[in-house]
Amino acid sequence: MNYRDDPAALGALVRDAEVHRDVYTDPGVFTLEMERLFAHTWIYVGHDSQVPKVGDYFGTTIGAQPVLMVRHDDETVHVLYNRCPHKGTRITTETCGNTGRFFRCPYHAWSFRTDGSPAALPLPSGYQNEAFVVSQAAQGLTPVRHVQNYRGFVFAKMSDAGPGFADYFGDSLSSIDNMVDRSPAGRLEVAGGVLRYMHNCNWKMLVENQTDTCHPMVAHMSSAGTAIDLWKQAGEQNPKPMAVEIYAPFMSPYEFYEKMGIRTWDNGHGHTGVHHSIHSNYSAVPGYFDQMVAAYGEARAKAILDENRHNTIYFPNLMVKGPIQLLRLFKPLAVDRTLVESWTFRLVDAPDFLLERTLVYNRLINAPTSVVGHDDVEMYERAQEGLKANGNQWVSLHRLFEPGEAAVSVDNGTTERQMRNQYRAWARYMAVAP
Ligand code: FES
Ligand SMILES: [Fe+2]
Incomplete structure (x- = not known):
């Protein structure tokens, strides 16, 4: 069954009170979950206490996508795709560490600030052409589109489709609130x-x-x-x-x-x-x-x-x-x-x-x-x-x-x-x- 091209068949997998086995067993459904479900919803990335100091990073995934959660100079937490804009090399392979003020790609040494913006290129005169200047490569490490730090819990949504953070979670955030409130300092x-x-x-x-x-x-x-x-x-x-x-x-x-x-x-x-x-x-x-x-x-x-x-x-x-x-x-x-x-x-x-x-x-x-x-x-x-x-x-x-x-x-x-x-x-x- 090709669910990608058959929305009616995909919709028919879920009935009021039963689901078709393909939701658990069909590799094509799994691929669509990675492209749609995990892109259009808010996915937990990590806790901001995992990156307490400027330059601390944590490598993880959102669905099938490799990402980095990192503490930027201004203390905010950013979530970036873990992929060099040059040839696609993974920027870090460690699960966590401290990168200082910059990420530096190990292949050709392009470097990036911890918000993903480009910092420096070796031999920059070779890139003074219009095609590079307007390319996505010149933008640096791509940030994940939407990021929300809720009382230390960092969530991200990759796509512009789907609801905003507050609409998506609504009153369910009360469970996170209760866990955090159990600390006399209100912190985990x-x-x-x-x-x-x-x-x-x-x-x-x-x-x-x-x-x-x-x-x-x-x-x-x-x-x-x-x-x-x-x-x-x-x-x-x-x-x-x-x-x-x-x-x-x-x-x-x-x-x-x-x-x-x-x-x-x-x-x-x-x-x-x-x-x-x-x-x-x-x-x-x-x-x-x-x-x-x-x-x-x-x-x-x-x-x-x-x-x-x-x-x-x-x-x-x-x-x-x-x-x-x-x-x-x-x-x-x-x-x-x-x-x-x-x-x-x-x-x-x-x-x-x-x-x-x-x-x-x-x-x-x-x-x-x-x-x-x-x-x-x-x-x-x-x-x-x-x-x-x-x-x-x-x-x-x-x-x-x-x-x-x-x-x-x-x-x-x-x-x-x-x-x-x-x-x-x-x-x-x-x-x-x-
Ligand atoms: S692949 Fe990253 S600098 Fe070339
Ligand atoms: Fe159990």
């Missing part, structure tokens, strides 16, 4: 490195899983369930180990997840954990509440800490977990290959114990060595294989479906409404040709 810093984990499956399977509340008690029985059994056998003496405190809520019954609630917003964003979540009952950290009260006053401090959202999806490929201070970025590499990055944050001016818990959580749940993570990856890879079966070409998203459902809602926490919300946005952004 990336800390503890990043965990990278390769998955042989389509990226959207991971995004769907973030609000799939009917799988933990089943798929994680062998890991989280075993941890709880061992704890029971040990006699449940106090204090409860941090690992048990983190694993145990995963095994909560369906009713817990039903009552937790799911909120959906327009443009494919949404979150689990409206009323409570698996993060609600972590032990108090000595001194932290007092620091929060000193910073915000008692009522506001309580309101911030009572918000225990579980997973917030920033469509298309970011998940933020406020109460445990981490985010996961699902980077599409191929139709059946996804790199997951899990980044952890320090709440500036909060007790170190919070970062310690964040790091333990990340290692237990998101690391390549995580026993819980292996449960999920096996399910995704089985699905990627199973979707080859021809008997049924559709994936079901019917749970608690209601015809004509609105984009913005709060529902029973076991609904698949957020997944349907994502696919409605997917179909909308895929329909806009570049």
Whole structure:
């Protein structure tokens, strides 16, 4: 099927409550996602604390595009395509570093300021011709068209199509706000490195899983369930180990997840954990509440800490977990290959114990060595294989479906409404040709 030339066929991949398997398996659909979905929407690039000093850069990708996030002389953060305007050479190959005031291409030494503008060329007299002067090459490193730094979280949109930042995210920014507000200083810093984990499956399977509340008690029985059994056998003496405190809520019954609630917003964003979540009952950290009260006053401090959202999806490929201070970025590499990055944050001016818990959580749940993570990856890879079966070409998203459902809602926490919300946005952004 050539979806590029057949908009009707592309649109028909998403029904009200099911999606065609080609959204996960067709390489042509994947290419169109890179050209359209990842160009017309706001994609998370990185956190500005990763580039604290002038000249610091961080190399990453937006969809399939190599980019650099860099701190310019005026302290603003810029996002540039990582490609020399001369012959196309990658400007940097390191994941991060400091370039000083200029980037210098290693091939012929063209150099550029950290906002991408051209700085110098060797033998410049050779370029005093009109054709060069008016060319794109003379402009330097191409900036990504739209960049927004929201409370340290840097997003970019490559295309002029698609909504502005505030319209795109709307009220969903409240989840980022809550994570940042949990710092008495109102500031986060990336800390503890990043965990990278390769998955042989389509990226959207991971995004769907973030609000799939009917799988933990089943798929994680062998890991989280075993941890709880061992704890029971040990006699449940106090204090409860941090690992048990983190694993145990995963095994909560369906009713817990039903009552937790799911909120959906327009443009494919949404979150689990409206009323409570698996993060609600972590032990108090000595001194932290007092620091929060000193910073915000008692009522506001309580309101911030009572918000225990579980997973917030920033469509298309970011998940933020406020109460445990981490985010996961699902980077599409191929139709059946996804790199997951899990980044952890320090709440500036909060007790170190919070970062310690964040790091333990990340290692237990998101690391390549995580026993819980292996449960999920096996399910995704089985699905990627199973979707080859021809008997049924559709994936079901019917749970608690209601015809004509609105984009913005709060529902029973076991609904698949957020997944349907994502696919409605997917179909909308895929329909806009570049
Ligand atoms: S390729 Fe970069 S200077 Fe020639
Ligand atoms: Fe899981």
